[in-house]
Amino acid sequence: MVTTISKLAGAAPGSLRSLTVAAWLGASLAGALASSASAETLTIALSSTVNTLDPTQAQVVGTDVSVATHLYSPLVARGPDGKLYGVLAENWQPEGDSAWLFNLKPGVTFPGGEPLDAEAVKWNIDRIRNPETKSRNRSWFDPVSEVEVVSPTQVRIKTKGPYPTLPDQLSMIFFLSPEWMKTHNPATEAYGTGPYKLKQFVAGDRLVLEPNDKAVLEKPTFDEVTMRVIPEASARVAGILAGEVDLAFDLPLEDVERIKKSGRADAGWVPSSRSMVVRMNTLKAPLAGNTKLRQALNYAVDKEGMVEAMLGGLGTVSQCQILTPAYFGFNQDLKPYPYDPAKAKQLLKEAGVTTPLKIELEVPLNRYFMASEIGQIVAGQLQEVGVEATIKEMDFGAWVKTYAGRDMGQMALLGQAWPTLDADGMLGLYAAANPTAYFDDKPFDEALKAGRGTTDPAKRLEAYKTATGRMCEEAPVIFLFAQPFTYGTSKKVTWKARGDDWVRATDVVKK
Amino acid sequence: MSRYVIERLGEALVAVWGIVTIVFVVTRMLGDPAVLLLPLGTPEAQVAALRAELGLERPMIIQYLDFLIRAVQGDFGLSYQFFRPAMDLVLERLPATAILAGTSIVLGVIIGSLAGFVAAVKRGSFLEFLAMTVALLGQATPVFWLGIMLILYFGVNLGWLPTGGWDSLASLVLPVLTLSIFVAATVSRLFRSSMLDALSEDYVRTARAKGLPPGTVYTRHAGRNALIPVVTMVAILTAELLGGSAVTETVFSWPGVGRLLLQAIENKDFPVIQAGVFLIAVIFVGTNLLIDLIYPLLDPRIRVTR
Numbered sequence: 040m041v042t043t044i045s046k047l048a049g050a051a052p053g054s055l056r057s058l059t060v061a062a063w064l065g066a067s068l069a070g071a072l073a074s075s076a077s078a079e080t081l082t083i084a085l086s087s088t089v090n091t092l093d094p095t096q097a098q099v100v101g102t103d104v105s106v107a108t109h110l111y112s113p114l115v116a117r118g119p120d121g122k123l124y125g126v127l128a129e130n131w132q133p134e135g136d137s138a139w140l141f142n143l144k145p146g147v148t149f150p151g152g153e154p155l156d157a158e159a160v161k162w163n164i165d166r167i168r169n170p171e172t173k174s175r176n177r178s179w180f181d182p183v184s185e186v187e188v189v190s191p192t193q194v195r196i197k198t199k200g201p202y203p204t205l206p207d208q209l210s211m212i213f214f215l216s217p218e219w220m221k222t223h224n225p226a227t228e229a230y231g232t233g234p235y236k237l238k239q240f241v242a243g244d245r246l247v248l249e250p251n252d253k254a255v256l257e258k259p260t261f262d263e264v265t266m267r268v269i270p271e272a273s274a275r276v277a278g279i280l281a282g283e284v285d286l287a288f289d290l291p292l293e294d295v296e297r298i299k300k301s302g303r304a305d306a307g308w309v310p311s312s313r314s315m316v317v318r319m320n321t322l323k324a325p326l327a328g329n330t331k332l333r334q335a336l337n338y339a340v341d342k343e344g345m346v347e348a349m350l351g352g353l354g355t356v357s358q359c360q361i362l363t364p365a366y367f368g369f370n371q372d373l374k375p376y377p378y379d380p381a382k383a384k385q386l387l388k389e390a391g392v393t394t395p396l397k398i399e400l401e402v403p404l405n406r407y408f409m410a411s412e413i414g415q416i417v418a419g420q421l422q423e424v425g426v427e428a429t430i431k432e433m434d435f436g437a438w439v440k441t442y443a444g445r446d447m448g449q450m451a452l453l454g455q456a457w458p459t460l461d462a463d464g465m466l467g468l469y470a471a472a473n474p475t476a477y478f479d480d481k482p483f484d485e486a487l488k489a490g491r492g493t494t495d496p497a498k499r500l501e502a503y504k505t506a507t508g509r510m511c512e513e514a515p516v517i518f519l520f521a522q523p524f525t526y527g528t529s530k531k532v533t534w535k536a537r538g539d540d541w542v543r544a545t546d547v548v549k550k
Numbered sequence: 551m552s553r554y555v556i557e558r559l560g561e562a563l564v565a566v567w568g569i570v571t572i573v574f575v576v577t578r579m580l581g582d583p584a585v586l587l588l589p590l591g592t593p594e595a596q597v598a599a600l601r602a603e604l605g606l607e608r609p610m611i612i613q614y615l616d617f618l619i620r621a622v623q624g625d626f627g628l629s630y631q632f633f634r635p636a637m638d639l640v641l642e643r644l645p646a647t648a649i650l651a652g653t654s655i656v657l658g659v660i661i662g663s664l665a666g667f668v669a670a671v672k673r674g675s676f677l678e679f680l681a682m683t684v685a686l687l688g689q690a691t692p693v694f695w696l697g698i699m700l701i702l703y704f705g706v707n708l709g710w711l712p713t714g715g716w717d718s719l720a721s722l723v724l725p726v727l728t729l730s731i732f733v734a735a736t737v738s739r740l741f742r743s744s745m746l747d748a749l750s751e752d753y754v755r756t757a758r759a760k761g762l763p764p765g766t767v768y769t770r771h772a773g774r775n776a777l778i779p780v781v782t783m784v785a786i787l788t789a790e791l792l793g794g795s796a797v798t799e800t801v802f803s804w805p806g807v808g809r810l811l812l813q814a815i816e817n818k819d820f821p822v823i824q825a826g827v828f829l830i831a832v833i834f835v836g837t838n839l840l841i842d843l844i845y846p847l848l849d850p851r852i853r854v855t856r
Contacts, residue, residue: 088813090631098589173603175587178596226633242642243805244716267715269803270813273698277713280706405816436581436818443585443597455590468591475591 078262081532081544084269084278084287088243093225094213095167095174100458101288104211105542106266109248111213111231112155112256114141115206119535119546121365121460123206126256127155127214127232129192133494136201143192147232149216150253155232157188162217164196179208203494207367207459234259234545244268248544257545264544279304279527286534286547290525292353298527308353311524311538313456314361315408317400317417317517320447320477325396333514335386337376339424344378345416346520349409353523359511361455361465363521365538368462368490368503373511375518383424394425401451403442406435408522414452417517445474454522460539462503463491469515478515558842562835569831570621574614574824582606583630583818604630621828627821631814636821640807640829646716647799647806651791653726658733659784663777665734666741670749670776671768681738688735697728697801714803725802729795733787737780744779748772782841789837793830 089102094111097103108116114128125131129142147155164186167174182202187195196205219230229237234257235248246266250259267284269275276294278284280303290298290306298306317340319326319333326333346354355363359373387394398421402414411432418428431448441447457464470487471479483506490502511518524538535546584601601607605616620627626636665685669678704724705713712721748754749772757767796808807826814822 091633093633096633175600178588178592241716241805242639243810244646244803267803268805269714270809271800271803274701274714274801274803277698277701277706281709281713283705283713434580436586436816439585439590440582443582443590443592472593473591474594474597 079260079549080263080265081261081286081547082265082267082284083542083544083547084275084284085266085542086272086275086287086289087270088268089246089266091226092229092237092240094215095172095176095225097211097213098175100211100540101542105540106246107213108233108541108543109235109264110229110233110237111215112147112233113211113213114143114160114209117207117210117460117539117541119537121537121539123210127160131206133201133203134195136492136494137199138195138197139202139205140189141194141196143194144256145192147255148253149219149232150230150236150251151216151219153216153218154191155214155216156191157194158191159214159217160194161186161188163214164212166215167212176211179212201492201494203491203496203499204459204461204463207461211458232256235264238263259544260547260549261544266542276527279306279529282529284527285529285532286542287527288524288542290527292351292523292525295353295525295527296351304527304529305533306525306527307536308523308525309536309538310355310363310365310521311456312363312365312460312540313408313454313522314357314363315413315452315454315519315522316357316361317519318447318451318453318477319515319517320449320451321513321515322477322479323449325392325398326449329390329392330513331386331390332392334376335383335390335392335424336421336426336517337514338379338383338386339426340417340420340517340519341378342375342519345413349412349416350520350523353525354520355523356520357518359518360507361468361510361516361518362462362503362507363538366457366460366462366465367496368466368500368507370504370507372504373507376514380424387425395427396425397427397429398450399448400428400430401438401448402430402432403435403438403451403453404432407452407454410452413519417452417519443474447475447477456540458540462499462506463487466490466503466506466510469510478513480509480513480515483509483513555843558839562839565835566828566831569835570824570828571614573827574617575610577818577820577823578606578610578613581818583820586818587630617824621824626825626828629814629822630819631817632819632822636819636825637829639810639822640825643805643807643810644829646804647792647795647808649722650725650729650795650798650804650806651788653722654729654733654791655784655788657726658730658787659737661730662734662737663741663780664738666738666780667745667768667773669738669742670745673746678742682742685735685738688731689739691731693728693732693795693797694801696731697725697798700724700728701801714801716804721802725798725804728798728802729791733791736787737783740783741776741780745772745776748776751775778845781844785837785841789830789834792833 085102087102089106091097091103092106094107097107112127114126115123116126118124127143127147129144131139131141134140143157149155164180166172167176168180168183182198182200183196184199185197187197189195215225216230232254234251234254236251238249239247248264250262269278272289272291275287276290279287279298280301295306295308298304321327342356346352346356356375359375360370362369400414400418402410404410414430418430421428442451455468466487467473469476469478470484486502486506486509490499490506493499526534526536528534531550533548533550584597584604584606588597588600605613628634629636629639632639665681669681672678701713701724704711711723715721754767754772796812799806799809811826814826
């Protein structure tokens with residue numbers, strides 16, 4: 040049974056085609072009666088719009104990719120504990136440095152009976168790799184040279200060199216039916232092997248899922264899952280307090296405590312995988328070639344105080360690295376630069392800087408967490424050691440043009456994360472070849488290369504230890520804190536909290 | 551008459567073309583969609599490839615001509631984010647906006663004109679003071695704040711109504727209330743002042759002198775003429791609301807055109823911005839054209855001066 044998009048005009052309940060009050064009332068009553076039965080329903084609030092149901096084009100973990108995970112199956116998925124587990128894959132291992140072998144679970148079929156086997160996996164990956172498909176995710180497979188069907192239950196993915204993060208990346212790749220694709224549009228319809236199937240899709244408003252009886256890989260745990268798009272944070276809080284929504288994210292910090300105290304619902308926070316930093320353009324004067332100056336700025340900013348005062352303690356100070364403990368490659372030995380204005384002043388002297396030093400701080404708006412406030416606090420603290428930062432606030436869309444075009448100002452405030460939760464991708468943002476690096480450091484680049492050059496986890500950890508250590512020392516950024524990821528739950532459920540943006544009904548447990 | 555109609559129609563077309571052109575140029579100066587669509591830190595070659603795929607590497611004049619030729623045929627291109635025809639997306643969201651706008655206008659106009667009429671007729675009374683104070687508050691209160699307050703009171707504290715979204719008749723109540731308060735406030739103040747103007751006109755004095763009952767004077771003579779500016783205002787308000795009340799739609803998670811456009815602007819989804827703006831421009835200009843054409847029928851004096 041293929042579900043198609045229900046155009047707003049045809050969306051029930053509240054169909055507009057027969058816009059009679061009777062029909063409306065009838066529908067609302069029927070809806071009310073249906074939900075008062077003992078059906079186990081789950082309503083999740085998404086913070087932004089679902090763009091497409093097509094997993095080939097899904098890029099945003101918090102919306103499109105998370106929706107795909109309910110409708111389709113990946114080879115592997117990341118659990119709330121941060122570890123990968125097999126979904127379609129029984130197990131997987133690297134074959135030397137030039138291939139990965141995946142053993143698939145046998146007998147998995149699409150709802151119509153077509154097999155989801157090695158052939159189908161190859162077809163899907165090749166389809167993404169094909170420029171004709173125009174998949175925005177094609178670059179994930181740049182290092183892949185060939186996908187080989189060994190047997191119906193074995194796929195070998197050959198790579199141009201070591202590709203240690205391939206399994207992580209594959210957790211964001213889902214499998215469509217080649218047969219079904221001939222006659223359907225995956226952007227608005229769905230037909231997969233995931234635990235749920237599409238019941239209704241009201242563009243811009245909601246997505247209703249029902250159990251996929253034919254699912255064998257992951258079992259549905261709710262009779263109905265509704266994903267509602269609620270873009271406004273205070274409206275999400277209202278939805279949680281009113282009991283209309285069972286799970287919501289990105290709530291305003293001050294509301295977390297309020298929800299807990301209300302007794303109507305629950306709320307909490309986890310450190311997210313996104314680190315807030317002040318980027319310093321180390322290719323531009325005065326920050327270029329002046330490590331002492333960059334270290335001085337790190338001493339000048341009181342991270343602890345910022346987390347206490349601004350986040351009410353809801354945040355974790357970065358340990359002199361942009362990785363959070365959730366990332367592979369996190370370096371436990373590093374400690375944050377302590378807040379020490381005296382030391383900062385002394386370092387500025389040693390750096391040969393005449394104070395007051397005038398510097399620009401770009402603050403892109405409407406994208407990063409509390410950017411405007413953080414920017415002002417940072418500027419205020421730099422002022423105290425004799426660095427006068429002029430804040431330039433601008434729209435993110437306009438700012439990003441210069442940032443991605445190798446034309447960032449002297450400093451900029453932003454948050455950084457990488458969906459595979461691997462140091463390779465996150466630290467790779469600072470590799471000299473990257474257009475947004477603004478950092479050119481040989482030892483750092485060497486260490487990254489070493490980490491990428493092997494699939495042996497122990498060797499990789501060693502390499503990232505070097506890389507993070509070097510980055511802490513060289514200080515191409517002012518390390519701030521990991522942004523808190525806040526959430527609220529209704530009385531009905533508990534959520535296995537995770538800070539990596541994945542939204543899965545399987546992480547929700549009925550009380 | 552026909553020449554007047556043709557002139558007005560020509561002006562309307564030029565206006566739509568002008569709006570669409572300005573938006574076309576401004577969006578292209580604001581940002582680079584290719585950078586926003588790919589993860590930050592994507593190698594330049596890939597960004598350039600996507601830019602080429604979206605046809606954004608061509609000179610602006612070529613892009614513009616291409617856009618015009620297609621737009622005339624009703625093709626506004628594929629949305630960068632949704633991978634679907636841009637105009638389809640906008641039209642898909644139009645019913646939600648239309649039902650919200652329509653209900654709010656009707657309700658707002660009924661309440662607003664009653665309040666305005668009473669305020670004008672009962673001039674200097676406590677009723678007038680009350681009606682106008684409420685209207686002033688209604689106009690001065692930010693829609694955003696009002697919406698949140700209504701949600702907290704009726705949705706959370708009392709639990710009577712849904713806090714947002716659109717799946718039943720009940721979810722229409724709060725957003726309509728929010729918008730109609732705004733409409734009613736605007737209409738009542740305008741109707742009151744134009745009613746007072748009308749009441750001081752010669753023809754009203756004549757009607758009173760003829761000994762007509764006050765009711766007839768208020769409704770038939772003054773009221774009818776006082777409605778003319780109100781009709782204009784209501785038409786403009788309707789056009790405005792049909793363009794999507796972005797704030798209200800965002801607060802109430804209402805899947806309308808306003809919210810779609812807001813998102814398209816944030817993400818630099820040019821085709822959707824262009825399709826949405828085109829539609830809103832047509833609604834706006836069309837409304838104005840309609841007013842221009844209906845006016846002579848409402849007010850005989852306009853026919854004379856033409």
